[in-house]
Amino acid sequence: MTQLEELLAGWIPRQRWFAGKGIPIDELTVESQHVLITGLPGLRILVVAVSQEGAADRYQVLLGLRPAGTLGADLAHAEIGTAEVDTAAGAKPQWCALYDAAHDPELTAEILERLAGSTPNGASANAVRFRRLPETTIRTGLRSLVLSGEQSNTSLVYGEDYVLKVFRRLWPGHNPDLELTAALTGSPFVARVHGWLEVDLTDEHTATPVPTTLAMLQEFLRSATDGWVLAGTSVRDLYEMPDTAPGDAGGDFAGESERLGSATASVHRELARALPTDLLGPGAVTELAESMVERLHSAADQVGELKPYTARLRAAFDAFAELEEPLPVQRVHGDYHLGQVVRTDAGWVLLDFEGEPAVPVAQRQRLSSPLRDVAGMLRSFDYAARYQLVEHPRAEELTGTARAWARRSRDAFCAGYAAAGGIDPEKHLTVLRAFEYDKAVYEVLYEARHRPSWLRIPLDSIAALAGGTPSTQ
Numbered sequence: 001m002t003q004l005e006e007l008l009a010g011w012i013p014r015q016r017w018f019a020g021k022g023i024p025i026d027e028l029t030v031e032s033q034h035v036l037i038t039g040l041p042g043l044r045i046l047v048v049a050v051s052q053e054g055a056a057d058r059y060q061v062l063l064g065l066r067p068a069g070t071l072g073a074d075l076a077h078a079e080i081g082t083a084e085v086d087t088a089a090g091a092k093p094q095w096c097a098l099y100d101a102a103h104d105p106e107l108t109a110e111i112l113e114r115l116a117g118s119t120p121n122g123a124s125a126n127a128v129r130f131r132r133l134p135e136t137t138i139r140t141g142l143r144s145l146v147l148s149g150e151q152s153n154t155s156l157v158y159g160e161d162y163v164l165k166v167f168r169r170l171w172p173g174h175n176p177d178l179e180l181t182a183a184l185t186g187s188p189f190v191a192r193v194h195g196w197l198e199v200d201l202t203d204e205h206t207a208t209p210v211p212t213t214l215a216m217l218q219e220f221l222r223s224a225t226d227g228w229v230l231a232g233t234s235v236r237d238l239y240e241m242p243d244t245a246p247g248d249a250g251g252d253f254a255g256e257s258e259r260l261g262s263a264t265a266s267v268h269r270e271l272a273r274a275l276p277t278d279l280l281g282p283g284a285v286t287e288l289a290e291s292m293v294e295r296l297h298s299a300a301d302q303v304g305e306l307k308p309y310t311a312r313l314r315a316a317f318d319a320f321a322e323l324e325e326p327l328p329v330q331r332v333h334g335d336y337h338l339g340q341v342v343r344t345d346a347g348w349v350l351l352d353f354e355g356e357p358a359v360p361v362a363q364r365q366r367l368s369s370p371l372r373d374v375a376g377m378l379r380s381f382d383y384a385a386r387y388q389l390v391e392h393p394r395a396e397e398l399t400g401t402a403r404a405w406a407r408r409s410r411d412a413f414c415a416g417y418a419a420a421g422g423i424d425p426e427k428h429l430t431v432l433r434a435f436e437y438d439k440a441v442y443e444v445l446y447e448a449r450h451r452p453s454w455l456r457i458p459l460d461s462i463a464a465l466a467g468g469t470p471s472t473q
């Protein structure tokens with residue numbers, strides 16, 4: 001490994017977005033390095049291949065370079081290390097402080113400049129192509145700030161105008177977030193896309209170069225409040241007055257849930273209009289159910305606490321496999337939860353159409369049932385009701401209240417979804433349950449990897465859903 005690779009091997013495992021935490025890194029290689037700013041301070045985009053347990057994953061690093069010893073206190077937290085680097089062609093290698101350039105507005109300004117200057121066909125900088133949608137103009141000279149929060153990617157807000165979402169884990173192909181958000185252009189329920197960056201990555205199966213999305217520039221929604229925060233406030237208020245029914249509490253969430261259900265149905269309708277749809281016959285449904293069973297077994301192998309529930313969960317997947325009527329499928333959000341929706345002055349807006357970040361892109365691009373998204377949001381109501389009970393001194397006493405809040409949000413969401421023309425989720429319970437269980441299994445793995453102290457949230461839900469401890473459903 002080079003000096004840079006050694007440093008990255010120590011730094012990457014500590015990043016929130018790194019999916020392979022806790023597993024030793026066998027090898028790390030800088031697969032490609034694209035210089036956006038030469039000299040110092042310098043900016044490069046690195047595609048880094050990380051091998052663990054025999055499989056390699058690719059990650060994107062925005063690398064900032066400054067002369068060693070000159071990194072300001074404001075960038076100290078972003079430091080990767082110090083190494084000797086070739087900073088410009090023909091120049092002598094120089095000792096440089098290397099850091100995550102996402103945190104350096106002086107460098108990130110270059111990305112906005114290049115996007116603004118790009119033609120719709122995309123100017124290229126050292127193999128990175130900058131694309132701007134033909135009908136948009138992009139303001140430049142705005143300082144960026146990294147959005148804080150538990151993210152799978154890194155989002156930079158430029159001024160009050162744009163969000164640049166930097167995709168960290170890369171798979172050959174266009175990111176579904178870009179594909180779907182661009183297909184929904186003009187919809188009041190998504191934030192408008194202005195442009196993106198792409199590079200060719202070699203697909204290991206076909207050995208061909210495939211244009212791959214590195215980052216997406218979107219309108220910043222100034223008046224946005226996170227759905228997770230709004231729901232959490234409603235739950236917190238209710239837990240302060242446990243003898244009150246959720247409908248009688250000041251912060252009742254049912255109205256918002258209903259409007260969210262309605263916005264979700266509209267987006268599903270628009271996606272079905274803009275992109276392919278299909279009907280899955282019995283064979284394909286069985287295959288889908290089998291993939292759920294496979295995910296269950298793989299999760300149970302990794303997280304032993306799931307094992308007692310596998311038989312019950314499996315029964316739900318088997319019931320789904322026996323579905324008699326064809327299953328309508330289309331492009332869907334794929335990782336739908338309260339953290340993916342924001343409430344603006346104009347209503348709910350859906351974000352992050354990336355799908356489950358741990359799943360290969362080709363799989364995420366498959367058509368699926370819109371009930372999968374409905375199930376995702378219903379799981380999220382369950383999370384919102386439960387997470388404040390983790391370590392709550394009155395957790396047991398509040399279980400009934402949590403159940404009532406989740407039930408009320410669930411009913412309102414489904415009613416809003418059906419009233420806006422979506423299929424009535426409550427009339428397709430076999431399908432809905434299978435997707436809810438499958439999501440909960442995914443969450444067990446997700447929490448075990450990223451937030452072990454929250455592992456009991458999906459596990460408790462599974463216990464409840466599968467007939468164990470009291471249910472919030």
Ligand SMILES: Nc1ncnc2c1ncn2[C@@H]1O[C@H](COP(=O)(O)OP(=O)(O)O)[C@@H](O)[C@H]1O
Binds near residue numbers: 354
């Ligand atoms: N266009 C936007 N306008 C306002 N806030 C946004 C926008 N895009 C993202 N956010 C905020 O950033 C958070 C994370 O964004 P998201 O796209 O879900 O990233 P990730 O895939 O990394 O989780 C969202 O929950 C939201 O609060």
Ligand SMILES: O=P(O)(O)O[C@H]1O[C@H](CO)[C@@H](O[C@H]2O[C@H](CO)[C@@H](O)[C@H](O)[C@H]2O)[C@H](O)[C@H]1O
Binds near residue numbers: 355380
């Ligand atoms: O938003 P991301 O695309 O990064 O999605 C991943 O992280 C989510 C957590 O941030 C995770 O969602 C789970 O936790 C949420 C509360 O934090 C909850 O509302 C969701 O229902 C639950 O699934 C998501 O699964 C993961 O893919």
